[in-house]
Amino acid sequence: MLERLLGLVATGGVHSYKALAQELNVTEALLDSMIADLVRLGYLRPTEGTCEGRCQGCPKSGTCGIGERGRLWVLTERGVGWRLA
Amino acid sequence: MATQHNNEKDERTITVALAGQPNVGKSTVFNMLTGLSQHVGNWPGKTVEQKTGTYTYNGTTIRLVDLPGTYSLTANSPEEVIAREFIIREQPDVVVVIVNAAQLERNLYLLAEILPLGAPVIVGLNMTDVAEYEGLDVEPEVLQAALGIPVVPMIASKNRGLDILVKTIDVVAHDAAQVCAPKMPEIRADHYDVLLSLEQIIADQVPEPYPIPWIALKLLEGDAEVTRTMKKRLSPSQWEQVHDILAEHEDAVVAVASGRYDWIGRMIRAAVLRPRPGQIGLTERLDRWAAHPIWGLLILASILGAVFWLTYTIGAPLQELIDTYIVGTAADWVTELTAGGPDWLTGLLVDGAIGGVGTVLTFTPILAIFFAALGVLEDVGYMARAAYVMDRFMHLMGLHGKSFLPLFLGFGCNVPAIMGARIIESRRARLLTILVAPLVPCTARLAVLAFLAPVFFGGWAPWVSFGLVIGTLVVLALSGIIINKFVFRGVRAAFIMELPLYHIPNWRTIGLLVWQRTLAFLKKAGTIILVVSVIVWALSYFPGGDVETSFLAQVGWLLAPIGMLMGLGWKLMVALLTSFIAKENSVATLGVLYGTGEEEAGLAQALSAEVTPAAGLSFLTVQMLFIPCVAVMAAVRQETGSWRWTFFSVAFLLVISFVGGVLVYQGTALLGL
Numbered sequence: 001m002l003e004r005l006l007g008l009v010a011t012g013g014v015h016s017y018k019a020l021a022q023e024l025n026v027t028e029a030l031l032d033s034m035i036a037d038l039v040r041l042g043y044l045r046p047t048e049g050t051c052e053g054r055c056q057g058c059p060k061s062g063t064c065g066i067g068e069r070g071r072l073w074v075l076t077e078r079g080v081g082w083r084l085a
Numbered sequence: 086m087a088t089q090h091n092n093e094k095d096e097r098t099i100t101v102a103l104a105g106q107p108n109v110g111k112s113t114v115f116n117m118l119t120g121l122s123q124h125v126g127n128w129p130g131k132t133v134e135q136k137t138g139t140y141t142y143n144g145t146t147i148r149l150v151d152l153p154g155t156y157s158l159t160a161n162s163p164e165e166v167i168a169r170e171f172i173i174r175e176q177p178d179v180v181v182v183i184v185n186a187a188q189l190e191r192n193l194y195l196l197a198e199i200l201p202l203g204a205p206v207i208v209g210l211n212m213t214d215v216a217e218y219e220g221l222d223v224e225p226e227v228l229q230a231a232l233g234i235p236v237v238p239m240i241a242s243k244n245r246g247l248d249i250l251v252k253t254i255d256v257v258a259h260d261a262a263q264v265c266a267p268k269m270p271e272i273r274a275d276h277y278d279v280l281l282s283l284e285q286i287i288a289d290q291v292p293e294p295y296p297i298p299w300i301a302l303k304l305l306e307g308d309a310e311v312t313r314t315m316k317k318r319l320s321p322s323q324w325e326q327v328h329d330i331l332a333e334h335e336d337a338v339v340a341v342a343s344g345r346y347d348w349i350g351r352m353i354r355a356a357v358l359r360p361r362p363g364q365i366g367l368t369e370r371l372d373r374w375a376a377h378p379i380w381g382l383l384i385l386a387s388i389l390g391a392v393f394w395l396t397y398t399i400g401a402p403l404q405e406l407i408d409t410y411i412v413g414t415a416a417d418w419v420t421e422l423t424a425g426g427p428d429w430l431t432g433l434l435v436d437g438a439i440g441g442v443g444t445v446l447t448f449t450p451i452l453a454i455f456f457a458a459l460g461v462l463e464d465v466g467y468m469a470r471a472a473y474v475m476d477r478f479m480h481l482m483g484l485h486g487k488s489f490l491p492l493f494l495g496f497g498c499n500v501p502a503i504m505g506a507r508i509i510e511s512r513r514a515r516l517l518t519i520l521v522a523p524l525v526p527c528t529a530r531l532a533v534l535a536f537l538a539p540v541f542f543g544g545w546a547p548w549v550s551f552g553l554v555i556g557t558l559v560v561l562a563l564s565g566i567i568i569n570k571f572v573f574r575g576v577r578a579a580f581i582m583e584l585p586l587y588h589i590p591n592w593r594t595i596g597l598l599v600w601q602r603t604l605a606f607l608k609k610a611g612t613i614i615l616v617v618s619v620i621v622w623a624l625s626y627f628p629g630g631d632v633e634t635s636f637l638a639q640v641g642w643l644l645a646p647i648g649m650l651m652g653l654g655w656k657l658m659v660a661l662l663t664s665f666i667a668k669e670n671s672v673a674t675l676g677v678l679y680g681t682g683e684e685e686a687g688l689a690q691a692l693s694a695e696v697t698p699a700a701g702l703s704f705l706t707v708q709m710l711f712i713p714c715v716a717v718m719a720a721v722r723q724e725t726g727s728w729r730w731t732f733f734s735v736a737f738l739l740v741i742s743f744v745g746g747v748l749v750y751q752g753t754a755l756l757g758l
Contacts, residue, residue, distance in 0.1 A: 001350055002342045010579060015581050017582065018369075018372070027357075032191070070582060074509060080510075080579070
C-alpha cells in the first residue's frame, strides 16, 4: 500500500489528497497516516507552501499568504530516487 | 508467563497490559478499573512515569499495567522501547489495546505492531459515541471476525462496556487459544524471502524471549536498538551476511510498513461504514468541477476572462477620471506655475514627472481590481485549485510538477515563486522551477496589458488580453519542457496537495490587502518610477530639446535593427528597456516619450496614431515574456547562488521574448493588421 502511494507520487506532478485516497481505495484518515509515515521515513517533507518566512526584499512582504492554502508535501531526493523492487 | 497461582485454591493473579496511542482514553479505562488502588512510580531506570493498579474479578486479582501511550513500537523514543520490552519480557497474560473508534485508521497501526509479539490481545474499541457523532458506523463483530481477536465496544468516559471488557479479559486469560486466532499483517510478498533469509541467519543468536520473526522484521526496518543488539550477538561473518542483505534492501522499511497498511486497509473496508450519501460537503461538490482536468481549466479561463472584463468595465472609466481630473489638472496647474520659468523646468515637471508618474498613477484602479480579484480568489481557497488544474495541464505536456510552485505562488508576483522553490530538494528541479517562474504573469504585467490593450485593440481588448495570458502560459509549458528535456534531462518534482476547504471571503482581510498593496504601488510610483521618468525625460530632452535628436533617441536607434524585426520603433524599445527596473516604467516611459503635457494629445491617442495594431500586439507579447523586473532577477541570483544561472535566465527570457515578438509581428503583418 505504502509503496503504491510512493509510486504514484514519484511519477511527478502535483497529486490531490482526495484523488490519491480514491486511487488507493483508502480513507483520507488512512492516507494521512501513510503520508505521516513517509514523512518519518524521509520520502516526503511537509511544507507550508509559502516562502517559509523569507520575506526580506520581497515586494509581497506582509501581504501574501491570505486564505488557507491547504497542506502541501514535497517529494524528497530519497523519494525521487525510490523504485519499486 | 505472568500468571501466579497462589497456594490457596481460588486465588490467582494475572497481569494485564494496557496499551494504546495517546488520546484514546487509555487513562480513563485504567482509572475506571483500578480506582484508588493505583501506584505511580517510574519505569525501572527511566524517567518515564509508570502506573500500575489492581482490581479483582471472579476470584482473580488483575494487576493492570498502564503502558506509555505510543503511536508505534519503533525505537524512536524511550516510551516505545518501554512498551515493547514489557510485552516481550514480562509476557503479560493479556494485552488490551485501546483504540479510538473515530480514528481507527491511525490507531490500528499500533495493533499491527503488537500482534506479532505473541501476547494474547483484546481490542478495546473506545469512543464509539464520538465515531457515531462523526457519522462513522464501526461494526465491532465484523472487526472481531476480521482481526481474529475479541473486540469490546466501549464508552469509557461514561463507564459503558467496561464490565464486558473485564469479563473478556478473564476469558482470554484463562483460555487464549479458544478466542484468539489473530490475523497478522504480513510483509509485502516480494520481501518475504528476504525476511526468511534473515531469520535463518539470526535464529540461534536471538535472545530469549524475543520472537525470531519480530527481530528479523525490526532489522529490516532499521530499528536502531535491535540492530545494535544483534550486531553484538552475531559472529562477524553472520553480521556481514545480515549487513549485505540490509544494504541491498535499504527501502525494505517501506515493504514492512506497506504490509501493515494493507492489513489496516482490509480491516477498515470490512468493518467501517463511511458517511452516508448526501453528507458530501460543499467543497467536494464544487471541486467536482473546479478541480476537474477539463472543466477546471474552463472555469479558470472564465474567471480570468471575468477579471479582465471587470477591469475594463470598472477600471477604465476610473482611469479616465484620474487622467482628466487629477493628472490633467496637475499638469495644467504646474504649467501655469512655471510659465515664467525656463522651458526645461516645465518640461521636467510636466512631461517628465507628471507625464511619467501621472500616467502610471492612472492605472491604480486597474491594479486595485487585480489585487482585489486575486485576494478574493486566494481567500476563498480557489487559487490552490487554479494551480492544481494548471499543473495537471502542464503534466500532460510533459512538465511534471516543475511549474506547480510558480503557479501556486507566482500569480501576482514572481519573487515569492522563486523564493518558494527552495522547498524542492533536487537542485536541478529547483533550477528548472526558478527558470520558468518569471513567465508566470504578475499583476504589474497584467496591469500594463490592461492599460495598453484597449489603446491598440479597442473593444477587442479583453479577448486580446485573455489570449496573451493563455499564450504566455503555453510558452511557459513549452520552454519548461525544452529545458527539462535538453538541459536537465528529465528531473522530477512531485507534491501532494490537500486542497483547502472553500469558505466565505473575509472582506476586511481583502480590503486591507488591497489597501496595503495599492499603497506599496503608490510608494513605488513616487520613488523608482519617478526617478526613472525624470531620467528618461532628461535623456529625451537634451541636448537640443527635441526628442528625435536626444541622447535617448541615439541609444534607441542603436536598438532599432532588433526592434524592426518585431515591429517596434526606438521609443517602444526604450520603454521595454526601462521596464526592467519595474514593469510599470514601460508605461511611464511611453508617457514621457509620446508626450502627455497640456498641448499634447493623451498617451492613448498618441500611441494609436503612431503604432499599428501589429506592432502593438508585438509590444504586448514581448512585455509578457520579457525579463520581469530587477527584483525578480535579484531573487534568481539569491536562490541559485550563481551568476551563471542568473545570466542564463536573462538570456533565456531575452531570446523567448525576441522570438515571440518576431513571430507575432511578422505573423499579424501577414494577416494585414
